[in-house]
Amino acid sequence: MDFRFTPEEEAFRDEIREFLRKELPPNWEEMFDVETAEGSDAQWDFALQFQRKLAKRRWLALAWPPEYGGMGAPIMHQVIFNEEMAYNRAPLAFNMGVAWVGPALMIYGTDWQKQRFLPAIASGEEIWCTLYSEPGAGSDLASLQTRAVLEGDEWVINGQKIWTTYAHRADWGYLAARTDPDAPKHKGISVFLVPMKAPGITVQPLINMAGQHGFNQVFFDNVRIPKDYLVGEVNRGWYQVAVALDFERSSISGVARSQRLWEDLIGFARQERWLTSNRPQVRLRLAEIGVEIEVGKYLSYRVASLQQAGKIPNYEASIAKLYSSELGQRLARTGMQLLGLYGQLHSRSPWTRLKGRIERYYLTSVAETIGGGTSEVQRNVIATRGLGLPRG
Numbered sequence: 001m002d003f004r005f006t007p008e009e010e011a012f013r014d015e016i017r018e019f020l021r022k023e024l025p026p027n028w029e030e031m032f033d034v035e036t037a038e039g040s041d042a043q044w045d046f047a048l049q050f051q052r053k054l055a056k057r058r059w060l061a062l063a064w065p066p067e068y069g070g071m072g073a074p075i076m077h078q079v080i081f082n083e084e085m086a087y088n089r090a091p092l093a094f095n096m097g098v099a100w101v102g103p104a105l106m107i108y109g110t111d112w113q114k115q116r117f118l119p120a121i122a123s124g125e126e127i128w129c130t131l132y133s134e135p136g137a138g139s140d141l142a143s144l145q146t147r148a149v150l151e152g153d154e155w156v157i158n159g160q161k162i163w164t165t166y167a168h169r170a171d172w173g174y175l176a177a178r179t180d181p182d183a184p185k186h187k188g189i190s191v192f193l194v195p196m197k198a199p200g201i202t203v204q205p206l207i208n209m210a211g212q213h214g215f216n217q218v219f220f221d222n223v224r225i226p227k228d229y230l231v232g233e234v235n236r237g238w239y240q241v242a243v244a245l246d247f248e249r250s251s252i253s254g255v256a257r258s259q260r261l262w263e264d265l266i267g268f269a270r271q272e273r274w275l276t277s278n279r280p281q282v283r284l285r286l287a288e289i290g291v292e293i294e295v296g297k298y299l300s301y302r303v304a305s306l307q308q309a310g311k312i313p314n315y316e317a318s319i320a321k322l323y324s325s326e327l328g329q330r331l332a333r334t335g336m337q338l339l340g341l342y343g344q345l346h347s348r349s350p351w352t353r354l355k356g357r358i359e360r361y362y363l364t365s366v367a368e369t370i371g372g373g374t375s376e377v378q379r380n381v382i383a384t385r386g387l388g389l390p391r392g
């Protein structure tokens, strides 16, 4: 077994590192370290401008075909890109338009939809959010109740979505709504493209326990959108949402973020002279996390190599997601234990250590085991599809 990257892949990694070194201004991270509850406009503008620079190099959607603004690059390049972005804490490593709206439109969209929307996603001009979850429909997404009714040439939408990341920043939303309330629940759902500034849409912030404004509630009150904003076939939306799309599913970003924080912790332990023989537990714990990071990486590379070989990862992607998100929590706990009470201090405190990153990671890593499918849901997938255990 050879786990090495090819010389071409290594050269691409170097190119990204060089780009990030040149393009991210000195001390840019300070703007992101001191967070406001709202997530400041300055942070957002900085991230948007940076995203457009990536788009100019065709890196934003690098695995997409060139006619839609990508490079047609292999999936492993996408993985390397995501890994470097996350490791270097570059802003906006993740973009829903690129990750699933675009790939879905390539499969199910009309020619008009492809031409109208794909280049604007790849160029970073338009930002998308995902309008799936509802107060009564998360893991059991097929229970969603938001209604879309066709009236003449328009769909009329009513209902509520929740946990919508970037709804307050997005230009467009990718919406799953019920179009046939009498059909079995999986067979009455359709998918729509919704302009987030349409009359009747209200976005209300939800502040997470780290004090950040990332997600929102979104209310639809007789929102009217043109008929041709439907994606694919009516009432076939569930299958469109569920289909394993050709986007990067390796969860490498989470592992790379953890690796960077783990390296910070090692540096701090060195500086504080904790790595001495009278405190063996510090070295042991850091070594243990080091092993876990290696495991997480190879689980991620395994998913990518399956995709590269043209296979659709299934339970393998669940293993990588589960492991990477729970690794983040184990690392945050280790950081908390090592730093003691200092670990709880916010980045704004004058006595903070490691720029408050342990406190922030401890709080934000909780969401990682919920968003994108909870750990229990991932374990169910691994048990049934991976191990062939019975469902009920």
Ligand SMILES: Cc1cc2nc3c(=O)[nH]c(=O)nc-3n(C[C@H](O)[C@H](O)[C@H](O)COP(=O)(O)OP(=O)(O)OC[C@H]3O[C@@H](n4cnc5c(N)ncnc54)[C@H](O)[C@@H]3O)c2cc1C
Pocket: 129, 130, 131, 132, 133, 134, 135, 136, 137, 138, 139, 140, 162, 163, 164, 165, 166, 215, 367, 368, 370, 371, 372, 373, 374, 375, 376, 377, 380
């Ligand atoms: C940071 C973050 C960002 C998000 N962004 C978006 C977004 O942009 N758009 C969007 O639509 N949604 C988003 N979500 C919502 C996310 O998809 C849901 O939170 C997730 O699917 C879980 O649904 P729920 O919160 O309703 O919990 P529930 O499904 O109600 O689950 C509650 C608990 O029950 C457990 N459980 C549920 N079903 C089972 C089962 N069959 N077997 C065992 N245990 C089970 C769960 O694991 C969990 O512990 C985001 C969530 C987070 C945390």
